[in-house]
Amino acid sequence: MRYFLRLLHSLFYNLGIPGFNMNILPVTAALLLALTAAQKSFAQAASDDSCLNEPAGQVWVNEAEFIMGDNSHYPEEGPAHKVSVRGFWIDAHEVSNAQFATFVDATHYVTVAERIPNPADWPADVPEDFLKPGSVLFTPPEPGQAATNWWSWVPGTDWRHPDGPGSSIRGKDLYPVVHVAYEDAQAYANWAGRSLPTEAQFELAARGKSNAVFPWGGNELAPHGQHQANTWQGNFPMNNNAEDGHQGLAPVGCFGANDYGAYDLIGNVWEWTSNWYYPTHNQDDSNNPTGPTLEQSINSASSAVPEKVIKGGSYLCAENYCLRFRPAAREAQDTGLGTSHIGFRTVKN
């Protein structure tokens, strides 16, 4: 049952895109059946192109005092408050498929999406597909179809098969790894001798040295019409005109690095942080803040399952729906479920 609730929660409320709320949706097996029926082949317009010639290492972020959060957008970003963060190294880009493959080859690690779900965690009448290893894919509505749901549980979807069974990561060495649950990201970081960033570390790095609304400076998503990050242009979820050159995921490093030398802290994939989620900031947690405890997070109004903070927005963030392609923006994500638009990077403290 725990997994059942977790999945539903994630599908309808908590995939980094607001709009669905468990409070207004019945939690029934019929919903699962509807989801299953809505599944379809999703062949993303992937290409074999790369933007960096080879993986990059880490970049240094100086010790800093900055205003974390924002009082002018979504309420969970407030209160804006002063924090200090000691210097740290952070990966120049999202962890790539090739980097994750090196970890799996060395450790024989099996990700959450590749494990067989435990039937005891599900109701007796659960659809068969939900007892198979899998993950959640973005599946845009067909023309004429109500734009009410765009996530589908697809068995056989995992980091090696990011667009569902039959897809592969061949030619995608430098694409960000996706369908990684929190514990998968943490396992990689442990193996690499590093950590996942705290929310404050991510936000500091994403703000850039100019500490602007966007890491490229200024307050425009696409200054002079030039896109600086892989987001969604058009009317989400129906129309994706890919003005930024990428219909779906982009290889890491396709857009310019910020002034720390880091790429894609905004857009492409959302990224796990080590903070448990709470629907506001605690302004007293200001010295190398690590966020609330698990218990505080679980007891918060929005959280029924363990949730971590994800940052940066993804290629699915559109101006008409999800203004979360900003350093201060944040979202809660069920720790047990990776998706087709969540990845991660690591830090060295």
Ligand SMILES: [Ca+2]
């Ligand atoms: Ca795009």
Ligand SMILES: [Ca+2]
């Ligand atoms: Ca990113």
